[in-house]
Amino acid sequence: MLTREENEMLTRVGPGTPCGELMRRYWHPIAATVQLEDKPVRKVRILGEDLVLFRDRSGNLGLIGPRCPHRAMHMEFGVPEVAGLRCPYHGWLFDGTGRCLEQPLAPPDSTYKDRVRTPAYDVQEMGGLVWAYLGPKPVPLLPRMGLCEQDHGLQQIIGHVLPCNWLQVMENRGDQPHAIFLHGRLFQYTLERQGRLTDDSFARYNATMRQQQERLRRGAYPMVEIVYNKYGFTKGMRDSDGPEDVWQLGGPVFFPYLVYPNGGNSGSIRHDYQLGVPIDDTTTWHISYRTYTFPPDIEVPAQRRIPYVEVPIKDDRGEYILDYVLGQDMVAWYAQGEITDRTQEHLYDGDKVVIAYRKMLKEQIEIVQRGGDPMNVIRDPKENVPWTPTLEGWPPATIEAATRYSRTLRRGTTDYRFNFHKVSQGGWQYIEDDVDRYCPDRELILRLYEEADRVLQQQAQARA
Template identity: 45%
Template sequence: MTTGQNETLTRVGPGTPMGELLRRYWFPVAAEVELERKWTKRVRLLGEDLVLYRDRSGNLGLIAEKCPHRGVSLVYGIPEDEGIRCPYHGWCFNHTGQCTDQPNEPQQSTFKQRIRMSGYPVQKLGGLIFAYLGPEPAPLLPRYDAFVAENAIRVVGQAVLPVNFLQIMENSLDPEHTEWLHGHYHEFIHNELGDEVQVAFSRHHVKTAFDVFEYGIIKRRLLEGQSEDSDDWRIGHPVVFPYILAVGSGGLGTYAFQMRVPIDDTHTWHVWYNAYIPGEGVEIPESLQKLCLYEVPWRHPDGEFITDYIDGQDIMTWVTQGAIADRSDEHLGTTDKGIILLRKLYAEQINKVRQGIDPLGVIRDPAKNTIINLPLERKKHHFSEGFESVTMRFQTRHCPVAKDLIDLFANPGVLNGQ
């Protein structure tokens, strides 16, 4: 790639080619539980500084953070019945960004009608709050299976990473890295710690394949010793355009999404979204009835990366590439065909937006949005070592209710009726 091509695919701010593409999609900006005990949350998305707020009627709004009067942050605003009021001089704004009250201006003044700032629609789904920053009319918020699954136990890990979202997404189109990073390197790290392990991830890749479909790219792999009837090859799992990786559960009764939300050019809010589905009639403990939101640590106190678990290994590779990877200095091989396909797909969809055409995966037909069941392998080889092993090898080991999950799913009949 040239430096110019790299710029096109990595700059996400307003008016940039990638920024305009990404603004055609809904992005998570918070978990619902974050606004249960407070009124506001500072949000930075696609290079814009915003404030998410809950008014006294229970409605949500997402508007520019800075008051247009004197630039004070509305994160410290006063919630009203309809909107939020600046704490500095009392100017009030509704969810569209329109100023509705200026208490110290003359009563007959029309000044407030001329004051408006950015305001964006928000919706709740699956325990998360999503926002749309693009042109109207907004498309439908996709009802992917993990978000709408009923009677689900939902746990959500999060981390702000100092990297551009693209190098995280490219990792998802690189199946072979699992063989080395999560296989041989994982074994090496644990052996150095005195824990002799051998993991399913280290199995050799015989071949990989990538297919563009309605919502993104499906990636498939055939591992040494597998037949082409295996779920890993026959079904695979998708990278949902433009920012989600959906991973098969290996029969573990769970949906797993990784969402790479671009904060700006050099920062990404990484969200690990897991929805666990117990078998019918299983009583869910009180500790698991509410969405659990937690931080995923990725550095030791001395600044070194935490690499003894799968997601920490990924983070190390993303961050050490630099804030924005220099793709003009790379040397791609035959195993990088998925990465090349992803870059071409972004470029194609950028051109669609320039032509005024909806890009890949944008949904406007309600009939197609009742529930979107994504193609996922159910017998995933990498997750063949049991629920507890998988839970403790991934970032879910940092979840405060991890032990409760393991205890619940250890009981016969709980594993989604299996």
């Protein structure tokens, strides 16, 4: 439980707020690169600030204040020129640094333009996303992310705009036991209502509930643990009656809000980052950044651009879409309310990691208040190596067990996520289970999965 003041401090991201000041030490995704191909001048909102993002005709990006300093015309209607964005009202031209380059209706010898500026922020592109930095100078480096630099694979970006505060999204990252009910029982109930529930033992919702029944029968319960590292933390879950050093390790977190759900499982074709980007206090842009990396012998068409799709949270009838894993996570976030009232909550042992994340957030806010750099602010190019998850801090036996699990998956026989291309007993493809079903290149991914299957089988036969 938090006090009202603590809840405010940890959630609000506007300028001048404690968490807003922390967030302004980081780079944030503000758009997908392809969105600028469709429309080179866009209104964007980040950390409670309205801005205008543009790409001029020379390919330069700019992120500037929304209103023209002349007489407040909104710059989302601006015209991109060879250099900069032109206000459509009287033609003042601004570049990405905020300088006014032209005031074409003023006398040619006027120097007034040199005394006019518009607010401007740094932007960079990485992995099909445009990232912005709104904080104090000097501007830190944009941290390199392993999946954004992946080759021999496909990248896909799926976005959802959620009507809730970013911290609700982030708290879910530490909450592993939720999968039992949210991706088990709710999943079953949703499919039951659709008339699609089957007894398919391979399906995640059935397997999860079966495990839980088994736990209850033994009188066991899930235990959670957190291990901090340089970038954030990893968390583990194990059954209370299981061996003490064997934990199922969950997705590593890169502070402040990126999680890598199957990070560390090097055998998987499918990887993803999930980012809960604070648009403002009550809106979060959730990005599911997916990569599919196939065995080297499989021919993967080169991607000219990384596609992006924005998926609604409701269907055409206005009903929330709950029949896939991320859809279930998302309802748990926004159904807590816009900013959940943490003075009313009742935490238990299973919330240990949620509490630990709040503590970490508070500590980082305090570092900024004391004038320091919080974690993951990188300034030395030598340190900016692509982030890959670390299991650092866990006992060696735990790491060994987790690696063994990853090797099992590499054979592709135990995890339904290796079987997206296959049809379940209910007659639908496993790709329907999660947000992968919205991938713009879904058909291609399914075909490549089939080919991967064929190659893996041939390899197995050759070994036998």
